[in-house]
Amino acid sequence: MTNLPVDAPAPDEIEVSVFGKGFGEAIAVHVGGHRWIAIDSLSIGQISVTHHYLSGLGFDPKDHLDVVIATHWHDDHIRGLAQLFESAAAAEMIVPLAMLKTEFIKFAAAFSGQSSTKFSSGVEEFGKILQIAAARHKPNTAYPLRMAYNGYVGYRKTSGSLPHGQQVSLEALSPSNFDVAAFLHRIGQVNPEAKLLQRAPLYGPNDVSSAYWLQIGNDAVLFGADVENSSGVNSGWNAILNAPVQPIGKASLLKIPHHGGVSGHNDKMWSQFLTEGSIGTLTPWTKGGNRLPSGADIARLITATAESYSTGPSANGKTATQPFSVAKALSKDKVSLQRVANKIGQVRHRGKVSDGKIAWTTTLFGEACNLAAMAK
Numbered sequence: 001m002t003n004l005p006v007d008a009p010a011p012d013e014i015e016v017s018v019f020g021k022g023f024g025e026a027i028a029v030h031v032g033g034h035r036w037i038a039i040d041s042l043s044i045g046q047i048s049v050t051h052h053y054l055s056g057l058g059f060d061p062k063d064h065l066d067v068v069i070a071t072h073w074h075d076d077h078i079r080g081l082a083q084l085f086e087s088a089a090a091a092e093m094i095v096p097l098a099m100l101k102t103e104f105i106k107f108a109a110a111f112s113g114q115s116s117t118k119f120s121s122g123v124e125e126f127g128k129i130l131q132i133a134a135a136r137h138k139p140n141t142a143y144p145l146r147m148a149y150n151g152y153v154g155y156r157k158t159s160g161s162l163p164h165g166q167q168v169s170l171e172a173l174s175p176s177n178f179d180v181a182a183f184l185h186r187i188g189q190v191n192p193e194a195k196l197l198q199r200a201p202l203y204g205p206n207d208v209s210s211a212y213w214l215q216i217g218n219d220a221v222l223f224g225a226d227v228e229n230s231s232g233v234n235s236g237w238n239a240i241l242n243a244p245v246q247p248i249g250k251a252s253l254l255k256i257p258h259h260g261g262v263s264g265h266n267d268k269m270w271s272q273f274l275t276e277g278s279i280g281t282l283t284p285w286t287k288g289g290n291r292l293p294s295g296a297d298i299a300r301l302i303t304a305t306a307e308s309y310s311t312g313p314s315a316n317g318k319t320a321t322q323p324f325s326v327a328k329a330l331s332k333d334k335v336s337l338q339r340v341a342n343k344i345g346q347v348r349h350r351g352k353v354s355d356g357k358i359a360w361t362t363t364l365f366g367e368a369c370n371l372a373a374m375a376k
Helices: 049-057 081-087 102-112 122-136 177-188 236-241 267-273 295-304 324-332
Strands: 013-020 025-032 035-039 065-069 092-096 145-148 153-157 168-172 212-216 219-223 251-255 274-282 285-287 290-292 307-310 335-338 345-354 357-366
Touching (some): 013 251, 025 049, 025 212, 049 081, 102 177, 122 145, 177 236, 251 357, 295 307
Parallel strands (some): 251 274
Antiparallel strands (some): 153 168, 212 219
16 A cells, blocks of 8 residues: 555645656645545556545545546546546546547447556546446436536636635636547547557547646646647647636646646746746656656756656656755745655645635655756
8 A cells, every 4th residue: 555644634725636656647636625626547556546545634535526537538647537436426527528529439449348457548447437427327417427628617616615715616728629629530540450459549649638727716726637739729738828718817836737748838838827936746757768757858847937846756767865955945945855665756735825825835745856856
């Protein structure tokens, strides 16, 4: 069992915890009043890390988890999500618009019988999610799966319903209609009977990934998912930035898109959506000889953020130590470091709302570290 912190947030405290282990990403969000949102999943054995974490804090997902979100269908974001959705009996689930289109459901069904332990695929997990939703649905009730697209508000709490007195809303910023149509066209060209295909192919850029904007009073958190740049104005970050309806204000906290890779970096996104003193957190990605973020990515992100963190070790595979000067600076900025012997890293951001803004305190667990130390 992985060791995770067990001190629960206060009812009037906001929490954004990001989990990662080199391949996999999960986010747990406490919006106040012991109500939680889960974004993506990585698994510990057969159980989602988010399930482990909430249970350890004393929150049974069936009673406290309101929404489960799949930002897209890639393996490193969806493993364990079906188990989490099943355990959260009262929760709705939100998936990108493309994942509930007939074309994708047929695509997933065609490949779901082809995967194995070696060639696991997100379509297997999504197939389980569809089965859970169908079994849970009761006549004359809303279907428990919802579709995310640019401008869709998937969650809302009024100011009087939460202890901190702030209104909370969660809005999807993507995918665009153009990206959905392009993706569905591409998967329509794939022949699932091809002998060389042992799993459903992954596509880049991640053009149906759903970024989210969490508004809390006058502050916000931007979850960048795996959204990437595109040369087209109707695709990727360009579509989000050029949408007719834009989020209110700016975000003080960012889940850095696409594991910190340059393909997810958009200068206008940083200037338009983020405060000057914003905090960024990423999950690293390692598969075969490919790794994100690179050394150049780390240098770029350190410049772009006031504070930046990773749930895992650096691109060279080594967990960074904290020099005295760095540790002293972190202490001054209310950042504490707690090392736990496990492979999963957790970056936990907590803060209370004052005058509509959140004063974040960051704590690092397990393999998590700050990007400044990773660059050394």
